[in-house]
Amino acid sequence: MSIIVVDNVKLNGRDGKVILDGITFTVEEGDFLGVLGPSGAGKSSLFKLLNRLLSPTSGEIYYRGKNLKEYDPVKLRREIGYVWQKPYLFGQKVLEDLTYPFRLSQEKPDMELIYKYLAQANLKEEILAKKPTELSGGEAQRISLIRTLLVKPRVLLLDEVTSALDTENTRAILDLILREKEEKNLTVLAITHNLEAFNFKKVLYLNAGQVKYFGEGKI
Ligand SMILES: Nc1ncnc2c1ncn2[C@@H]1O[C@H](COP(=O)(O)OP(=O)(O)OP(=O)(O)O)[C@@H](O)[C@H]1O
Ligand SMILES: [Mg+2]
Numbered sequence: 001m002s003i004i005v006v007d008n009v010k011l012n013g014r015d016g017k018v019i020l021d022g023i024t025f026t027v028e029e030g031d032f033l034g035v036l037g038p039s040g041a042g043k044s045s046l047f048k049l050l051n052r053l054l055s056p057t058s059g060e061i062y063y064r065g066k067n068l069k070e071y072d073p074v075k076l077r078r079e080i081g082y083v084w085q086k087p088y089l090f091g092q093k094v095l096e097d098l099t100y101p102f103r104l105s106q107e108k109p110d111m112e113l114i115y116k117y118l119a120q121a122n123l124k125e126e127i128l129a130k131k132p133t134e135l136s137g138g139e140a141q142r143i144s145l146i147r148t149l150l151v152k153p154r155v156l157l158l159d160e161v162t163s164a165l166d167t168e169n170t171r172a173i174l175d176l177i178l179r180e181k182e183e184k185n186l187t188v189l190a191i192t193h194n195l196e197a198f199n200f201k202k203v204l205y206l207n208a209g210q211v212k213y214f215g216e217g218k219i
Contacts, residue, residue: 001063002026003155004050004189009059011045011209019207021046023059027187032178034200035191041206043191044085047157050189051082081153085160086192087140091131091163094143097132101150101192112149120179122172137164149180156181158190162197167218170197 004027011020018040027033035043048054049061052073059178061068068076091097099109104176121142127135146159158177162170168203181188192198205213 002062003029003064005060005062006046007060008060009045009049009056009061011042011049011054013058018209019210020049020095020206022043023206023211025204025211025214027189029040030181030185030188031202032181032188032200034195034198034203035206036188036195036203037206038211040208042209043206044159046206047082047159050157050172052076052084052186057066063150078151079153080155080157081151082157083141083145083161084161085149087137087144088142089135089143089147092134093128094130094132095128097143097147098128098150101152103194104151109177113150114146117149117176119127120172120176121146122169130191137172138169143218145173145176152184153186154184155187156189158188158193160193162194164191167197170194173200 006023006025009020009023010018013019023046035046037043043052049056052068052071063071063076063080087098091100098114102109115125118127123139123142125137127143130141141161141164148156162173165173179184179189190198203213204211204214
């Protein structure tokens, strides 16, 4: 069974503008799918649909064979982790952001795991004492990715997570994502303009709200 099925989905904006139209594709468990296309193509809107932050105007989306509408949104968002294009951090300190997933499930924060992810993301432990507003764009992106991983999702939606990173840190983040993916058999959908670094074997190419290509191979 495909883990995600998107069936003829249409999304209109509040102003009636067509944002996505006739979107159909499937994702298999363990896939690493590149979601590509020019600015304004509808890539982030598609991720918002997959995370139930938006609902399709028509068409259906299924996760593990069940319509997305039938899931409790909070539980669904823990299974399908979404790292936003614009990092959203809310704590007084970074530590608060990274311990939030544990508070959510009333667990004791696993500081070992937090330190492990920080090291893999090329970040120093001192960052935990900083205010989120003091972080650089690239630091905020990495903290936001780590926070999502700490929730232990089964699917990762990555919206341009390396867009503010230099080559070395892009490599570090990609290694971290690929290691997590292999260890946990995660399914990963990644929006990026950095095709060289990501080297996808399977891609969904959107343009002006429509699927122009979906399949194996590079474009
Ligand atoms: N809530 C909304 N209401 C109306 N239009 C919207 C809404 N959200 C997004 N749009 C429009 O839909 C189109 C697709 O936006 P989206 O953010 O999905 O593009 P994108 O492919 O992620 O682009 P980028 O690469 O620049 O991030 C754009 O024209 C955008 O202005
Ligand atoms: Mg976008």
